[in-house]
Amino acid sequence: MGRIPGSKKKRMWIREGDVVIANPWEVQDSKADVTWKYTRPQIEWLERKGYLN
Structure with a gap:
């Protein structure tokens, strides 16, 4: 489970598979803050370089 903090909340939409x-979070390991969402060209570049399987 993640949340989008502050000013990014209105500009960033997250879908399954992104x-x-x-x-x-330090207090709850089951929750997190989403700090960055990769675009399709960025994902393709990461896959070509071997950072993503």
Whole structure:
């Protein structure tokens, strides 16, 4: 379970299957803050370079 903090909330929509960077909460390991969502060209580049399987 993740949440989009602050000013990014209105600009960022997350769907199932999106690639994101999430920082887990210190008090609850089951929750996290979403800090970045990758676009399709960024995901393709990460796959080509071997960062994503």
